[in-house]
Amino acid sequence: MSTLFDKIWNKHVVKSIEGGPSVLYIDKHFIHEVTSPQAFDGLRKRGIPVHNVKQVVATADHNVPTIDQHLPIKEALSKMQVQKLVDNCAEFGIELYGLGHPYQGIVHVIGPELGVTQPGMTMVCGDSHTSTHGAFGSIAFGIGTSEVEMVLATQCLLQSKPKQMRITIDGELHKGVTSKDIILYIISKISASGATGYFVEYAGSAIRALSMEARMTICNMSIEMGARGGLIAPDETTINYVKGRKFAPQGADWDKAVAYWKTLRTDDDAKFDVEINIKAEDIEPMVTYGTNPGMGISVNENIPSEKSIDDKEKPSFLKSLQYMGFEPGEKIKGHKVDYVFIGSCTNARIEDLRAVASFVKGKKKSDDVEVWIVPGSKQVEAQAKEEGIDKILEAAGFQLRQPGCSACLGMNEDKIPAGKYCISTSNRNFEGRQGAGARTLLASPLTAAAAAITGVISDVREMI
Amino acid sequence: MSKPLNIVKSRFVPIAIENIDTDQIIPARFLKATTREGFGKNLFRDWRYNNDNELEPKADFPLNNPNFSGEILVAGKNFGCGSSREHAAWAVDDYGFRVVVSSFFADIFKNNAQNNGVLPVTVSEEFLQKIFALGNEATLTVNLEAQTITIDATGEQTSFDINNYKKTCLLNGYDDIDYLLSIKNEIKEFEKA
Numbered sequence: 001m002s003t004l005f006d007k008i009w010n011k012h013v014v015k016s017i018e019g020g021p022s023v024l025y026i027d028k029h030f031i032h033e034v035t036s037p038q039a040f041d042g043l044r045k046r047g048i049p050v051h052n053v054k055q056v057v058a059t060a061d062h063n064v065p066t067i068d069q070h071l072p073i074k075e076a077l078s079k080m081q082v083q084k085l086v087d088n089c090a091e092f093g094i095e096l097y098g099l100g101h102p103y104q105g106i107v108h109v110i111g112p113e114l115g116v117t118q119p120g121m122t123m124v125c126g127d128s129h130t131s132t133h134g135a136f137g138s139i140a141f142g143i144g145t146s147e148v149e150m151v152l153a154t155q156c157l158l159q160s161k162p163k164q165m166r167i168t169i170d171g172e173l174h175k176g177v178t179s180k181d182i183i184l185y186i187i188s189k190i191s192a193s194g195a196t197g198y199f200v201e202y203a204g205s206a207i208r209a210l211s212m213e214a215r216m217t218i219c220n221m222s223i224e225m226g227a228r229g230g231l232i233a234p235d236e237t238t239i240n241y242v243k244g245r246k247f248a249p250q251g252a253d254w255d256k257a258v259a260y261w262k263t264l265r266t267d268d269d270a271k272f273d274v275e276i277n278i279k280a281e282d283i284e285p286m287v288t289y290g291t292n293p294g295m296g297i298s299v300n301e302n303i304p305s306e307k308s309i310d311d312k313e314k315p316s317f318l319k320s321l322q323y324m325g326f327e328p329g330e331k332i333k334g335h336k337v338d339y340v341f342i343g344s345c346t347n348a349r350i351e352d353l354r355a356v357a358s359f360v361k362g363k364k365k366s367d368d369v370e371v372w373i374v375p376g377s378k379q380v381e382a383q384a385k386e387e388g389i390d391k392i393l394e395a396a397g398f399q400l401r402q403p404g405c406s407a408c409l410g411m412n413e414d415k416i417p418a419g420k421y422c423i424s425t426s427n428r429n430f431e432g433r434q435g436a437g438a439r440t441l442l443a444s445p446l447t448a449a450a451a452a453i454t455g456v457i458s459d460v461r462e463m464i
Numbered sequence: 465m466s467k468p469l470n471i472v473k474s475r476f477v478p479i480a481i482e483n484i485d486t487d488q489i490i491p492a493r494f495l496k497a498t499t500r501e502g503f504g505k506n507l508f509r510d511w512r513y514n515n516d517n518e519l520e521p522k523a524d525f526p527l528n529n530p531n532f533s534g535e536i537l538v539a540g541k542n543f544g545c546g547s548s549r550e551h552a553a554w555a556v557d558d559y560g561f562r563v564v565v566s567s568f569f570a571d572i573f574k575n576n577a578q579n580n581g582v583l584p585v586t587v588s589e590e591f592l593q594k595i596f597a598l599g600n601e602a603t604l605t606v607n608l609e610a611q612t613i614t615i616d617a618t619g620e621q622t623s624f625d626i627n628n629y630k631k632t633c634l635l636n637g638y639d640d641i642d643y644l645l646s647i648k649n650e651i652k653e654f655e656k657a
C-alpha cells in the first residue's frame with residue numbers, strides 16, 4: 001500500500017512533531033560555494049562542528065570560469081566566494097572537489113558519476129536542482145541556506161510530508177525526441193506551478209526505456225513545475241549504472257544493497273493524490289518561447305495567440321513576450337538564434353555530448369551563431385576527449401569549454417548579451433537568467449545542436 | 465533567533481505579476497556575498513532600475529512608487545518559484561517586509577521565508593484581487609495568532625493556514641536549528657539503529 005516515496009521517507013523519519021513537520025534524517029549533503037558561506041558562519045557563531053563530514057560532498061561550480069581554469073579567477077567576488085569554500089572545508093574537515101580536482105564539476109553531475117548518489121537515500125543541497133538525484137530512486141530536494149546549516153549541524157531537517165503525484169509516460173518516443181522534450185512537454189501541460197506541494201514519481205514504459213542520464217534530465221526539471229522533487233524507481237538500468245563507481249558499495253555490501261534496492265518500488269495498490277498519464281507518441285521536439293519553463297511548445301507550433309490566454313494571465317503573458325521580443329501567435333520555427341549553450345546540470349553529461357557530436361559530425365555551425373559546449377564535470381570533459389568528441393565539436397566550430405554552471409545562470413563571465421537569443425539546454429528561461437536582458441529558449445541538446453547548424457530554430461527530425 | 469512576529473498592521477506594496485521567480489527577486493550576480501546582510505537594496509534590482517543604475521528608477525515599478533510602502537508585500541500567484549536561493553528571503557526581509565501575501569507560494573521560498581521570520585500568507589485568488597483593487601492609502605492587518613488577514617477599510621477578513629509548529633516558531637522567533645540541536649541525542653540513537 002506504499003509508494004516508493006513513502007518507503008524511503010518512513011525509513012528516514014527520526015521523529016514526528018504533533019501538528020507539525022517530521023525530523024527527517026539526511027544521508028548525503030552536497031554543498032557548493034554560493035549557498036554555503038552563511039551556513040558555515042552560523043556554525044562558527046554557535047561554536048559547533050559539522051555533525052559528520054563523511055556525509056558531506058563539496059565542489060565549486062556556480063562561479064567558476066570555463067576557460068583557463070588553471071589561472072586565478074579574475075572576478076574578485078567570485079574568487080572570494082570560491083576561496084571561502086576552500087577555507088570553510090579546510091576548517092571543518094570536509095573533502096572538497098575544488099577547481100583543478102579531477103572530480104570537480106556541477107554538483108548534480110558529480111554526485112551520480114562518483115556513485116555517491118544511490119537508491120533509497122535522502123539527499124539535499126542548497127540548490128533546487130537537487131531533484132536530479134531522484135532519478136536513482138532517492139528522495140532528493142533543494143533547500144535554503146538556513147537548512148544547509150541545520151543539515152551540517154545535525155544531519156537532519158524539519159519537513160512536512162508532501163503530497164504525491166505520479167506521471168506515467170507510456171509508449172515509444174519518436175526519433176529525435178529526447179527526455180528533455182518529455183519534461184518540457186510535461187511542464188508545458190501542467191504549468192510552472194502545476195506540481196507545487198508535490199513529490200512526483202515518473203513511471204511508465206517510456207521512462208523505463210531511458211538511460212540513467214536521460215532520467216536525470218527529467219528529475220532535474222521537476223522543480224520547474226514547482227515539485228519539491230521527482231523520483232524514478234530503481235531497476236536494472238540503475239543498478240548497472242551505479243555498479244563499480246568510486247563510492248558505490250563493494251563486495252558483500254553491494255549484494256546487500258542491491259537486494260534492498262530491488263524492494264524500492266511503488267506497491268500496485270498504492271494511492272497517489274494526483275495521477276497524470278501521457279502518451280510518448282504525442283511528444284515532439286520542444287522549445288520554450290517565454291520567461292518561465294511552463295511556456296513551451298513543439299518546434300512546429302505557433303506561440304499562443306492573445307485570445308487563447310486567460311484574462312487574468314494576460315498581463316504576465318504579454319510582459320513575457322515583450323521581454324522575449326515575440327509576437328503572440330507567431331511561428332517559432334525559423335526564428336533566428338545568436339547563441340547556443342549546451343551545458344548545465346540538465347544536459348551536460350557524456351551522453352548529451354555524444355548525441356551532439358554524432359549529430360554534428362561532418363557539419364559546420366552557422367556563421368551567425370556562437371556555440372558554447374560546457375561539460376558537466378572534469379570526468380565528462382576527460383571522457384569526451386578520450387572519445388575524440390572534442391575534435392568533432394571543434395571541427396564543427398563549437399567551443400568545448402571547461403566544467404561549471406556557466407551560462408546556465410551567468411554568475412561567471414559566460415553571459416549572453418542583452419537582447420540576444422540563446423537556445424540553451426539548461427533549465428530556466430527566467431528574465432535575465434543568462435545575463436541581464438538575455439533571451440533564453442530552452443530545448444534539448446539535439447534541438448540546440450540543430451539550431452547551431454542552421455542558425456534558426458529547427459526541427460531536428462528533418463536533419464537526421 | 466529571528467524577530468518574533470504576531471500582528472502586522474501596515475500599508476502594502478502590490479506587485480500584480482504571476483510566477484515571480486527568485487532570479488527576479490534577487491538576480492544571480494548579487495549572490496556572491498558571503499554574509500546575510502544588505503540584500504534589500506538589490507531586491508527586484510532589474511525591475512526596479514534601468515541600466516542597473518540606482519539613479520534611474522523605473523517609475524512604473526511599485527517599489528519606486530512613493531504611494532506604496534509598508535511592511536507587507538502583495539504579489540501574484542506562484543511567488544518565489546525557481547532557484548532555492550535563500551538570498552531572496554533575505555532581500556525581502558532586509559528591505560523591511562515582514563509579510564508576503566499571495567494566492568500561491570513556491571515551497572522552498574515559503575520555507576526560507578519562515579526560517580527568516582518572514583510570514584507567507586496564502587489567500588484565495590479572489591481575496592488577492594480585492595487587495596490589488598484597493599487604493600494606495602489602504603492598510604491590511606495580519607494577525608498570526610488568529611491566522612487572519614483583514615482589509616482594514618472594509619473589515620473584509622479571511623483566514624490563512626500555517627502549521628502549528630511553524631506558527632509557534634514565528635510567534636516566538638524560534639529557529640528550527642535550535643530545536644534540532646536540542647534533540648541531538650535522539651538523532652544519534654537513530655543513526656545507531
Ligand code: SF4
Pocket residue numbers: 061062106107108127129344345346404405408409426427
Ligand atoms: S547548472 Fe544551472 S541549474 Fe544546475 S546547479 Fe548550476 S546554476 Fe543551478
